[in-house]
Amino acid sequence: MAFQLPRRGLAQILALIVILLIDRMVSSQFFDLRLQDGRLFGSLIDVFNRGAPVALLALGMVLVIATRGIDLSVGAVMAISGAIAASLADSHAWPVAVAVALGAGLLCGLWNGFLVAVLGIQPIVATLILMVAGRGVAQLITEGRIVTFTSPDLAWFGTGSALGIPAPVLIVAGTLLVTGLVVRGSALGLLIEAAGGNARASELSGVGIRLMIVAVYVWCSLCAALAGVIAAADIMGADANNAGLWLELDAILAVVIGGTSLFGGRFSLILAVCGALIIQAMNTGILLSGYPPEFNLVVKAAVVLVVLLLQSPRLSGLVANFRKARA
Amino acid sequence: QLTVGFSQIGSESGWRAAETTVSKGEAAKRSVNLKIADAQQKQENQIKAIRSFVAQGVDAIFLAPVVSTGWDAVLKEAKEAKIPVILLDRDIDPSGKDLYLTAVTSDSVHEGEVAGDWLAKTVGDKQCSIVELQGTVGASVAANRKKGFDTAIAKHANLKIVRSQTGDFTRAKGKEVMESFIKAEGGGKTICAVYAHNDDMMVGAIQAMKEAGLKPGKDILTVSIDAVPDIFKAMVAGEANATVELTPNMAGPALDALTAYKDKGTTPLKWIQTESKLYTAADDPQKAYDSKKGLGY
Amino acid sequence: MQQAVEGRQPLLEVRGLSKSFGILRALDQVDFTLHAGEIHALLGENGAGKSTLIKVITGVLSRDAGTIRLDGGEIEPRSVKEALAEGIATVYQEVNLLPNLSVAQNLYLGRQPTRFGIVRDGEMQRRATALLAGYDLHIDVGAQLGHYSVAIQHVVAIARAVDLSARVLILDEPTASLDRHEVDMLFRTMRALAARGIGILFVTHFLDQVYDISDRITVLRNGRLIGERMTASLPRLELIQMMLGRELSETTGERVAHDRSASTPCATFTNYGKRGSIAPFDLDLRHGEVVGLAGLLGSGRTETARLVFGADRADSGKAAVEGKPVRLHSPRDAVRHGFGYCPEERKTDGIIAELTVRENIVLALQAKRGITRPLSRREQDEIAARFVKLLDIRPPDPERPIGLLSGGNQQKVLLARWLATEPRLLVLDEPTRGIDVGAHAEIIRLIRELCDRGLALLVISSELDEIVAYSDRVVVLRDRAHVGTLQDDGIDVSSILAAIAADGSVPAAAEA
Amino acid sequence: MSRLSPVMITALVFVAGFAICSLQFPNFASTRVVANLLTDNAFLGIVAIGMTFVIISGGIDLSVGSVIGFTTVFVALSIERLGLPPLLAFAILLVLCAAFGAAMGAVIHFFDMPPFIVTLAGMFVARGTSFLMSTESTPITAPLYTAVSDFGIALPGGGRLTAIALIMLAVVAAGSVLLHFTRFGANVFAMGGNRSATALMGVAIGSMTVRIYMLSSVLAGIAGIVFSFYTAAGYSLSAVGVELDTIAAVVIGGTLLSGGQGSAIGTFLGVLIQGLIQSYINFDGTLSSWWTKIATGILLFAFIALQQAMVRLAGRSRTIRAGEVKA
Ligand SMILES: Nc1ncnc2c1ncn2[C@@H]1O[C@H](COP(=O)(O)OP(=O)(O)OP(=O)(O)O)[C@@H](O)[C@H]1O
Ligand SMILES: Nc1ncnc2c1ncn2[C@@H]1O[C@H](COP(=O)(O)OP(=O)(O)OP(=O)(O)O)[C@@H](O)[C@H]1O
Numbered sequence A: 001m002a003f004q005l006p007r008r009g010l011a012q013i014l015a016l017i018v019i020l021l022i023d024r025m026v027s028s029q030f031f032d033l034r035l036q037d038g039r040l041f042g043s044l045i046d047v048f049n050r051g052a053p054v055a056l057l058a059l060g061m062v063l064v065i066a067t068r069g070i071d072l073s074v075g076a077v078m079a080i081s082g083a084i085a086a087s088l089a090d091s092h093a094w095p096v097a098v099a100v101a102l103g104a105g106l107l108c109g110l111w112n113g114f115l116v117a118v119l120g121i122q123p124i125v126a127t128l129i130l131m132v133a134g135r136g137v138a139q140l141i142t143e144g145r146i147v148t149f150t151s152p153d154l155a156w157f158g159t160g161s162a163l164g165i166p167a168p169v170l171i172v173a174g175t176l177l178v179t180g181l182v183v184r185g186s187a188l189g190l191l192i193e194a195a196g197g198n199a200r201a202s203e204l205s206g207v208g209i210r211l212m213i214v215a216v217y218v219w220c221s222l223c224a225a226l227a228g229v230i231a232a233a234d235i236m237g238a239d240a241n242n243a244g245l246w247l248e249l250d251a252i253l254a255v256v257i258g259g260t261s262l263f264g265g266r267f268s269l270i271l272a273v274c275g276a277l278i279i280q281a282m283n284t285g286i287l288l289s290g291y292p293p294e295f296n297l298v299v300k301a302a303v304v305l306v307v308l309l310l311q312s313p314r315l316s317g318l319v320a321n322f323r324k325a326r327a
Numbered sequence B: 001q002l003t004v005g006f007s008q009i010g011s012e013s014g015w016r017a018a019e020t021t022v023s024k025g026e027a028a029k030r031s032v033n034l035k036i037a038d039a040q041q042k043q044e045n046q047i048k049a050i051r052s053f054v055a056q057g058v059d060a061i062f063l064a065p066v067v068s069t070g071w072d073a074v075l076k077e078a079k080e081a082k083i084p085v086i087l088l089d090r091d092i093d094p095s096g097k098d099l100y101l102t103a104v105t106s107d108s109v110h111e112g113e114v115a116g117d118w119l120a121k122t123v124g125d126k127q128c129s130i131v132e133l134q135g136t137v138g139a140s141v142a143a144n145r146k147k148g149f150d151t152a153i154a155k156h157a158n159l160k161i162v163r164s165q166t167g168d169f170t171r172a173k174g175k176e177v178m179e180s181f182i183k184a185e186g187g188g189k190t191i192c193a194v195y196a197h198n199d200d201m202m203v204g205a206i207q208a209m210k211e212a213g214l215k216p217g218k219d220i221l222t223v224s225i226d227a228v229p230d231i232f233k234a235m236v237a238g239e240a241n242a243t244v245e246l247t248p249n250m251a252g253p254a255l256d257a258l259t260a261y262k263d264k265g266t267t268p269l270k271w272i273q274t275e276s277k278l279y280t281a282a283d284d285p286q287k288a289y290d291s292k293k294g295l296g297y
Numbered sequence C: 001m002q003q004a005v006e007g008r009q010p011l012l013e014v015r016g017l018s019k020s021f022g023i024l025r026a027l028d029q030v031d032f033t034l035h036a037g038e039i040h041a042l043l044g045e046n047g048a049g050k051s052t053l054i055k056v057i058t059g060v061l062s063r064d065a066g067t068i069r070l071d072g073g074e075i076e077p078r079s080v081k082e083a084l085a086e087g088i089a090t091v092y093q094e095v096n097l098l099p100n101l102s103v104a105q106n107l108y109l110g111r112q113p114t115r116f117g118i119v120r121d122g123e124m125q126r127r128a129t130a131l132l133a134g135y136d137l138h139i140d141v142g143a144q145l146g147h148y149s150v151a152i153q154h155v156v157a158i159a160r161a162v163d164l165s166a167r168v169l170i171l172d173e174p175t176a177s178l179d180r181h182e183v184d185m186l187f188r189t190m191r192a193l194a195a196r197g198i199g200i201l202f203v204t205h206f207l208d209q210v211y212d213i214s215d216r217i218t219v220l221r222n223g224r225l226i227g228e229r230m231t232a233s234l235p236r237l238e239l240i241q242m243m244l245g246r247e248l249s250e251t252t253g254e255r256v257a258h259d260r261s262a263s264t265p266c267a268t269f270t271n272y273g274k275r276g277s278i279a280p281f282d283l284d285l286r287h288g289e290v291v292g293l294a295g296l297l298g299s300g301r302t303e304t305a306r307l308v309f310g311a312d313r314a315d316s317g318k319a320a321v322e323g324k325p326v327r328l329h330s331p332r333d334a335v336r337h338g339f340g341y342c343p344e345e346r347k348t349d350g351i352i353a354e355l356t357v358r359e360n361i362v363l364a365l366q367a368k369r370g371i372t373r374p375l376s377r378r379e380q381d382e383i384a385a386r387f388v389k390l391l392d393i394r395p396p397d398p399e400r401p402i403g404l405l406s407g408g409n410q411q412k413v414l415l416a417r418w419l420a421t422e423p424r425l426l427v428l429d430e431p432t433r434g435i436d437v438g439a440h441a442e443i444i445r446l447i448r449e450l451c452d453r454g455l456a457l458l459v460i461s462s463e464l465d466e467i468v469a470y471s472d473r474v475v476v477l478r479d480r481a482h483v484g485t486l487q488d489d490g491i492d493v494s495s496i497l498a499a500i501a502a503d504g505s506v507p508a509a510a511e512a
Numbered sequence D: 001m002s003r004l005s006p007v008m009i010t011a012l013v014f015v016a017g018f019a020i021c022s023l024q025f026p027n028f029a030s031t032r033v034v035a036n037l038l039t040d041n042a043f044l045g046i047v048a049i050g051m052t053f054v055i056i057s058g059g060i061d062l063s064v065g066s067v068i069g070f071t072t073v074f075v076a077l078s079i080e081r082l083g084l085p086p087l088l089a090f091a092i093l094l095v096l097c098a099a100f101g102a103a104m105g106a107v108i109h110f111f112d113m114p115p116f117i118v119t120l121a122g123m124f125v126a127r128g129t130s131f132l133m134s135t136e137s138t139p140i141t142a143p144l145y146t147a148v149s150d151f152g153i154a155l156p157g158g159g160r161l162t163a164i165a166l167i168m169l170a171v172v173a174a175g176s177v178l179l180h181f182t183r184f185g186a187n188v189f190a191m192g193g194n195r196s197a198t199a200l201m202g203v204a205i206g207s208m209t210v211r212i213y214m215l216s217s218v219l220a221g222i223a224g225i226v227f228s229f230y231t232a233a234g235y236s237l238s239a240v241g242v243e244l245d246t247i248a249a250v251v252i253g254g255t256l257l258s259g260g261q262g263s264a265i266g267t268f269l270g271v272l273i274q275g276l277i278q279s280y281i282n283f284d285g286t287l288s289s290w291w292t293k294i295a296t297g298i299l300l301f302a303f304i305a306l307q308q309a310m311v312r313l314a315g316r317s318r319t320i321r322a323g324e325v326k327a
């Protein structure tokens, strides 16, 4: 039930397919796959692999947005957890490094949740605080350097694979599964959608909103921390200055492309991940295209607008009217 | 005891962190009191910082400008307050004005040329398709390093840049871009060399090549700029070929020029160029690594 | 006046109007005629298509087929603005004003008096005060509209619409949240407007009011026109039959309550109060007993309800459930103790518009059970189907977003939400507001049935007849304090009115 | 009246902050610092006024930072490369900005798309276009620029009220009048209060949306011109991330992100508070890059928490009525 595709997901799936086809036009080997060191290798795999951090962020972000919130701090949380994991990787066993990194994410989430749910600060500003200060904390941990490590165990999170599938992809799939089970397997999903749709009415129906809001911010930060571990593992080092920089915007974009309204309410986990893949398919296409990088942003803007316009109910209304008028 | 205000750009890379650390060390060596104001990559903040240094009446101002333009007004204020200004690691536009005492910088066009010349010499007459990892779009260093490299290889018809994308000066993006280059160039078999505008992107690119089953440093030549410790580590492992040094020690020469000016009144040259030294596997990379790793990269 | 109306060219003439939402035919070939100077009641069950007809006429919705003529000329308004320009002004069912603006700004939005482009605030407030004085409303027009009760907001909306010097005035259930006094005032205004030659289209579920004021009646059922009659020649029973398509034994008027004061107390509140909101009161609610709260608008009935439910936190007094002291700091506490509360403002406090009817129904039950014990989809479907049938929610599609339901049907869903939790105490704030005669009787029957099953009920209603009909006890409020209790045979409309106006000045409506 | 009280609170917070800074740094309480506060934050103040309109109307505009960047490049190139007189360049630029804002507003309205995403695309477009125009920084040497930067009204105590500070004050004044004393302003509040109700009351919300985003983009254009005065240059990477500073300033100024409430003066105070935080850090002058970020975050939190506490205190004395529309 958790992974039932809603009918409204059609636009997103189509957009993803179209963009992948365009990528194929740009690069003839786009769909080629081969096995390299026991790991699948090819541009298509890159899309999934490189899209993993944003997909993870989107998985957390979609819940926050469903409650009518927003979390700008995810990029900074990635930097913090990456810095911690990398600093501990060579001196401690990998479970310790990862656990501490995720623990830091948990604290960050508690902080955000506290500001939003208890102090009642508007989410965008509340999380802006950690967005600014969090990167400082990450840099404090690394002292502005790129802290590298050699532990192959931790590196597995970024570059390893199982059954030929890259580890980040597996991690995203696992997180999607867990989130789906937790959210749709319990009543959480319904209550989040209710609270996001009308907080006052939900509260008067006996829904405990505060704790739920804290929980979604914690979950969001945990996902971000996991993404941070992957990002650090990928380059076998923590780059506190750049890790996750501006990724919060990509994550929000992925959620919105995935059809979740910024005004809260209905959400879809799987479509949020799909949104992240759309963004990454576009980025990979841009890289493969060979255009000068000055064009990147303009192309990105155009694609995003087109994808969203396609989803706009108003557009389908106009098209229907046009058809009617012609008929 | 001299008090010097240093308007530093921020902390966007390991090299920048090293520059800050080395500057502190050099100042301590000469028992100069160095006040560092961090601008978080924003010119507005640098202008504010310079104003506040003027207000505090420091003996000199070091400025590592985030962009080359837009300094006239605020430097005029410093000049009126008779505070000498020394530019670090980047010149300003229009240059050569009497708004500053001297500029201790490397020539980033020249760095690109050194890299290009090395590649031309190493490849010889073979046909060679190069892929380029550019720095941040719009950053002048990126433009200059591209320009220098382009000039150097223009003289050799067998060298050609086939792909060029921005890797934002970061490892992660360097790796991602290199991955796509490899796919776009037939699994990387047609790539003969990689040129990266900084070492961090190259370190990422080397990982991408290894994961694709290629042998960086052998199948594909690498040349990059900055000479950060990690590239020497790669060199030791035979995975990188060459790097051009951009020294993080800009403050040392600047402080020397400043003390000479203050004590003896000697006006330094308008431009103190730091050396753009080329390092290859032949230059004992292990030693270079050991000497650099403590510098805060 | 009715004779004068006949034979003239109609002011507004609608022919063959159709409108579908997907497969749902909300309007099917509807004809409608409005003459100048007439007050025309548009009647029908919840979901019959009344609001939809109005929205199509005023350009909020586009129509699928049909023509609209104003003074013989065909009009095609595509927005409210265009309809306004044609002279059709509307007050919609849900108050559509701006709570964050001042009353004066709301009255004059888009046409504020200006000098050199600057709004003349003093002048605007002066005009607004004068305008509302004409409706017997004396309030600070500089204050935010949101600070006033729904009733006041409704009067403001009407004043605004009328002031737009309309030729056609459309009122969609304007009286649902008004008390008698205000209804009276509104009717005076309507008659005055009709005398000026304005045609008024009026939707209501109060049949008394229909006979009070309207000249003519049009009845819709399931989106179809059933008939148009002169009010004077249409007996009440026949009207109901037209609306429902069946007969209804009107029993709501007679009092069948019996004394249940011997039954055990369900919840007791002693010296319970909140400063600035309501003076401390003692209240005990017994199993199987209906306690009615009566009072004028703003007398503190809603405040009492919110305090009982923990939506506001009391700052004095104690609460006990089944004799045990409890803490009621949030609705969540209250729900855990088996309380339920249907708020009066359905749109902002009740429905979750984009969720389905099913999800809205199970919400409170789910919240009560907790996150870790989700209702399975099958249980949800079963509960939803049961209540859709029990309360005759239309259309009977539990998967429809509740925001798309008609106002009355939304109210039924909210009732279902609480019934599903099987509460021991249910607080209903204006439960029959906006509900049609059929459903009205149904809800009152339900209230009686619920207390027979041992439920304690606390009901707020502005319809005193209704309160009289089902209450075992009536608490009367005045000026944010409980001022008296009526019991047993002491309960009838006139004694309630007397208690409300104990200071001697019987409200104007009382004489009527 | 109730509209004023958040402003009073923000003002009190600013005064308290200023007093604390003055106690800590003897030179702080001077006209020089105050004048610098105005000059250094002039461009931020101007965009923030535009953003205030957008946010009160229930929208958001993420494109403003990029529009500033675009403006500086456009102005520099037209003056220096094409040799246009500066005033003509400004006029063309403002027309372009107006068209850009109108386009965003039109897409938001006609396709019913979330402003967050449309303006995010706008942000990519504006930044991307400035990359396409020039990636180098171009100095501006026109005499007008020297004249403007030399202009200043001397204040007692060494401060100098510069031309750009005066421009900002003028924009704040004009913005206040437009927002609080005109029909346009009332409509902006109305839209933020309830979009569909506003439409039902006969306000043409389509054209309002277009005009609001137009206003925001034009003010961002003016801010860009001011920025080019400030730095005498055009650079495609200037003002990156300014949109977040702007939003923070607006929200600190007491405007609700959900729309319908706020004030121009509050925004002005919000900008000053942001400037105050910067000045504090500059006066301290010993912070490393990361401690600067952490300190900014902590100060931001302190200000917001202080404000929140004051709002609570102020709210306690007011009676809360049933059915009141909560903030
Ligand atoms: N926007 C919409 N989309 C889909 N269905 C709608 C929409 N608006 C109304 N409906 C449906 O059309 C029917 C008629 O609704 P309408 O609001 O006109 O009823 P009404 O007669 O005003 O009822 P009430 O007395 O309860 O207000 C209802 O079944 C309702 O669910
Ligand atoms: N005629 C009036 N003039 C001025 N203010 C009024 C008037 N009627 C009500 N109010 C104010 O509107 C506010 C909201 O009233 P509200 O409707 O919530 O009260 P209530 O006790 O719940 O009555 P009801 O349940 O009948 O609506 C009250 O605080 C009251 O002060």
Ligand SMILES: [Mg+2]
Residues within 6 Å of the ligand: C050, C051, C052, C093, C172, C406, C407, C408
């Ligand atoms: Mg209706």
Ligand SMILES: [Mg+2]
Residues within 6 Å of the ligand: C298, C301, C302, C344, D322
């Ligand atoms: Mg009430």
